[in-house]
Amino acid sequence: MIRGRQVGQGCSCAKKCFDLVGEANIQQLFTEYWASGDWDIQTAYLQKQTTKVPVKRRRTNNEDNMHICVRLYHVIVEDTPITVCKDAFASIHGISKSHIDRSLTKVTASNVPVKDQRGKNGDHHKVSEEVAKTVIEHIKSFPTITSHYSRKTCPSVVYLDTDIVSRRQMYELYITWLKEKYPEIVACTFHYYDDIFKMKFSNVKLYKPRKDTCKTCDIYAVRCKDPSLSTDDKRDNEIRHSHHLAKAETG
Ligand SMILES: [Zn+2]
Ligand SMILES: [Zn+2]
Structure with a gap:
């Protein structure tokens, strides 16, 4: 059975992102995303719908903390961006979270998409x-x-x-x-x-x-690769197998 592309499961975050966006809008976002049928366009879209914002943190002595960012994911419904969690963002477009990550690495520091080099x-x-x-x-x-x-x-x-x-x-x-x-x-x-x-x-x-x-030979072959087998057992396995082979050749 071939499973076609489809909207994924709703998220389990507190915002209930699927309710926020609405079922009809989710279907439309999904359909339009796949309608382009072009990997580069889809990647550019995913990049456009993502922003990086600095995390608000309590001040500490550690300077590095000041530079930590999180990504926010948005979908556009009736010209209004709605921020959703990453789970929902992936599900709405029927893609995996790792696919999002890969798409976002194909971008320059100034957020310009890099063309895909495949095939x-x-x-x-x-x-x-x-x-x-x-x-x-x-x-x-x-x-x-x-x-x-x-x-x-x-x-x-x-x-x-x-x-x-x-x-x-x-x-x-x-x-x-x-x-x-x-x-x-x-x-x-x-x-x-x-x-x-x-x-x-x-x-x-x-x-x-x-x-x-020969199924028997296959059993010996599998046993011979078994890492739990002792040296003696291995030797025994080999001898039995060669007997089996000798028998097969004469018989
Ligand atoms: Zn969510
Ligand atoms: Zn055999």
């Missing part, structure tokens, strides 16, 4: 580290299995334990997965996804050899 003109090498991480996380999320065949010829090779037949298909699953898990991150191109797969997962094969996969 310009199809140059996939400029896609941010953040996107690369999501690709790696996605590929790692698939279960893998080993096989007798690959163990002899190329021990590091593992096969995806799925019905996926192409990397294009994996990429399509990635798009759905990303929307669900990191709605604020813009997906990379297939070409980029494929490059990461080839570069970082060269030992992962899509097609498993039909009769050569």
Whole structure:
């Protein structure tokens, strides 16, 4: 099931920000925010709706205290700014608080937005580290299995334990997965996804050899990585596994 973008939960602060803004206005703010469909415009908007103000503090001897600031978040309703808490601000726009933080760092000291550098003109090498991480996380999320065949010829090779037949298909699953898990991150191109797969997962094969996969080998492989295993147990595990393999080869 794909969860579409939507207004988040109301805040639990004393001001009851959702009541302050009103349900109809919240829906409108949300719709207009996403209607732009442009990452740079959205970022500029988030920056504009945020102000930094010095915290009023009791005077102390510590000079540093004088320079502490807090951020205030505002939404505009009928030309009037309403200050809301960060939770409400994030929820109203259907984004995470960490997305707000990231947007606010892309600004100069004089509050001028800095243009996003991601994926310009199809140059996939400029896609941010953040996107690369999501690709790696996605590929790692698939279960893998080993096989007798690959163990002899190329021990590091593992096969995806799925019905996926192409990397294009994996990429399509990635798009759905990303929307669900990191709605604020813009997906990379297939070409980029494929490059990461080839570069970082060269030992992962899509097609498993039909009769050569083995659940028993997988159990031994998992046990062998178990950090709680004693040296003796590990040795025992290895011996049992080699017996199993010898049996499989003759039988
Ligand atoms: Zn609130
Ligand atoms: Zn086996």
